[in-house]
Amino acid sequence: MHLYSKEDTIVALATPAGVGALGVVRLSGRHAVEIAQKFCKKKIAGKDSLLFFAKLAYPDTENILDEAMVSVYFAPRSFTGEDIVEFCCHGSSFILKELLRLILEAGARLAQAGEFTQRAFLNGRMDLAQAEGVADLIASDSSASHRLAMTQMRGGFSDKIKQMREDLIRLAALLELELDFAEEDVEFANRQELYTQNTQLAYAIEQLIGSYKLGNVMKHGFPVAIVGKPNAGKSTLLNALLDEDRAIVSSIAGTTRDTIEEQKNIGGIRFRFIDTAGLRETEDVIEKLGIERTLKKIQEAQLILYLFDMQDFSLEDLEEAKIQLEAYQIPYYFVGNKTDLLSEDSLKTWANIPQLMSISAQNKADIKALEAMLLTHIDQTPDHESQIILSNARHLSCLQNTLKALHTVRNTLDARLSTELIASDLREAVYHLGEIVGEITNNDLLDFIFSKFCIGK
């Protein structure tokens, strides 16, 4: 039983609060048209969607609240699958509040966060992964996160999951059939074929799970730690990288004093640059604690840029740094700074060293080359233009559970154990795949998913 009835007609402001030319109030449910008709001075009738200009008046009066564009979508051909009326009003907070108040008085109730999309899901207008894609789409802030969310919302991801699930259901059905005829000891499902298909599916799911790291990067940004000794030019590099995006940067709160994290969109991917305090040997207890924190922060990075001042750095220093860096088990690049202050001869010292590039952070020289290198690093992961990429932690968890069940199936097959056991594990795999697209669901899960939406969606 849902806390909030699906039978209610729900209403919410669908546009952000604040000053704007327009504000949209959205009404959905079986009484949407009837309620709208109480304010709307034009007769709403028809089967196809409507768009018209109308006066909205206080009920039973000629007291005009607003002149608005009204859109009407009739069930089932609407976003929610129910009748929807949208009032596109003048962006006055007074008008929007009054309209909401009047609609509530007329019998609607305020929508919960994500309740419109939840109804779209419950009415079969989209599956659960697609619904989650809607929220991701709204939250998207780079072309990479946008592309992921769009694929998910449009069903590309769901199609792949559903195909896998159908394959599993077909296998499971054959096994169930065997169980029905258990006394006759027949094998409808060829065990070798079952083994092969199971392995193929497990491989496909492993691939998807493997794409999560990239998906997470595309969704939340790619963390790059900038490390190096004090005065290597780390802050100058950060400034050079951020350049024209300075204003956006200054609005990011929660930066700590010891490690500064700032973001930049490079080639459609969001990079999160973590500027760390210079690391050095120290006996000071407090400084040690600070360095510990920095080291922990570095662990969260997926790439390290080790910046050094080429003027006072030797090849021996480089070897020593390499040993330190290897300990992190995170990919790293060396970045030699201050080319502007170096002679041709000195520059030659640093040529041909692998995983090293030279820049001048001060003069913003070769910063573009550094950015290109960062993008190339990400592109070394599988081709993500065409591939389906996992980006949702809930889906990851479902796929991991599916994979676990498939591994058990394989072990059971290896051990030539009973059909019942295999069938049971296959059923579990089907179940977990079903959770992703919402074939299998429960109210707690739905409440959890949709509570992360914004009101009005």
Add this chain to the structure above:
Amino acid sequence: MHLYSKEDTIVALATPAGVGALGVVRLSGRHAVEIAQKFCKKKIAGKDSLLFFAKLAYPDTENILDEAMVSVYFAPRSFTGEDIVEFCCHGSSFILKELLRLILEAGARLAQAGEFTQRAFLNGRMDLAQAEGVADLIASDSSASHRLAMTQMRGGFSDKIKQMREDLIRLAALLELELDFAEEDVEFANRQELYTQNTQLAYAIEQLIGSYKLGNVMKHGFPVAIVGKPNAGKSTLLNALLDEDRAIVSSIAGTTRDTIEEQKNIGGIRFRFIDTAGLRETEDVIEKLGIERTLKKIQEAQLILYLFDMQDFSLEDLEEAKIQLEAYQIPYYFVGNKTDLLSEDSLKTWANIPQLMSISAQNKADIKALEAMLLTHIDQTPDHESQIILSNARHLSCLQNTLKALHTVRNTLDARLSTELIASDLREAVYHLGEIVGEITNNDLLDFIFSKFCIGK
């Protein structure tokens, strides 16, 4: 010559920035449909307004930016009188920014503040006073300011001004005719009738000018100063008045330490309560400065509530306060506080004193009666439900200039001066009335008016 060409196709985000379910991008101009067609995967054609669901893709690709509801309004039957396309997108800042960028690249330019409404005016879809009503409507934040703006936007105010202007033009035309036949010494315009009509018009304009004080109150709120000795209970009264609106109150910035101003919507009228520091005789130079500032603040009020503690206040104190209050030349009421602490007998002392009411701010007793009294005070001004009320400072100035011209006409008539002079003054009156509705205008004025709009309107 306008700084910004009317020939351009303009685009803007019409909804507030921030997180919401929807965001609307509005495109207007002769190339609106052509530009929209570059992204919109459905063919836009027709004469009547359209509403349809469509994929928006990056031009010449299948790379989907969003799935949106698209509204199309064809010239001249649109808000601006031009072709308009509105994209109702998912409320992702990335999508909205990308769509704006793509539309700009396709040849539109960003709209200036109020430019859509300015085009509506220039294309004859509304007059200037109506256009100003649109901005007032968006800014409205109480039912009084909303009602004023709605009347103005819907043309009620303009109709009145236009009627006056037509009357003046008819009179002026007769005089112009006389001038054409000047040598024949005929009188087409009966001087007595001219005098009467001139007087009637001047009276009507005086009425309108007189309504400005109320209009200004309805638009910007009614300022009430709460004065009294320290510990009379002024802050407690303010809290009692604000009650459930506390949250809104706390968001108002710019309150000074010596005088606190807070707002409350009572019966659809916004009241601005000014809580003043207790006034007392002092020799302290700094305190004197503070009190001076308080006194100045009181001058801005349109009503004074003089609050006193009935426990330690005598009828003589009341007389003394009365003398002080009369000096302000602002209407005032006495409010006796702390009824909860007074005996029946003591209460009788204060009965039957005119312009005095008793409350208990602490117990919130009789606060509703106090509010009713405030509303009654405002309602003593002419019936503003049916009346046209002036609320715009620019209109006030135009009407004052009109009135001045009409007075000159009367004086010229009195002095039996030449027809040329009367005609010239009438022409001036016609001119100033024309400024209000925009029959007479200039680019500086338009720029000034529309620059106060928000972008996207």
